[in-house]
Amino acid sequence: xxxxxxxxxxSRKKMRRSHHRVTSVNILEDKKSGEYKLSHHIDLKSGYxxxxxxxxx
Numbered sequence: 001x002x003x004x005x006x007x008x009x010x011s012r013k014k015m016r017r018s019h020h021r022v023t024s025v026n027i028l029e030d031k032k033s034g035e036y037k038l039s040h041h042i043d044l045k046s047g048y049x050x051x052x053x054x055x056x057x
Contacts, residue, residue: 033045
């Protein structure tokens with residue numbers, strides 16, 4: 001059975017877990033309606049994406 005020879009240092013443990021952070025969500029304010037939406041997503045209330053009408057609501 002594999003057993004570590006030395007204790008893992010705090011620094012090494014934190015370096016290993018450095019990518020476990022929570023990423024922030026990119027929320028933008030819509031220019032036409034003024035509501036918040038995710039970037040690169042269709043605004044479901046108005047049906048617009050990138051200034052063009054995509055959905056008929």
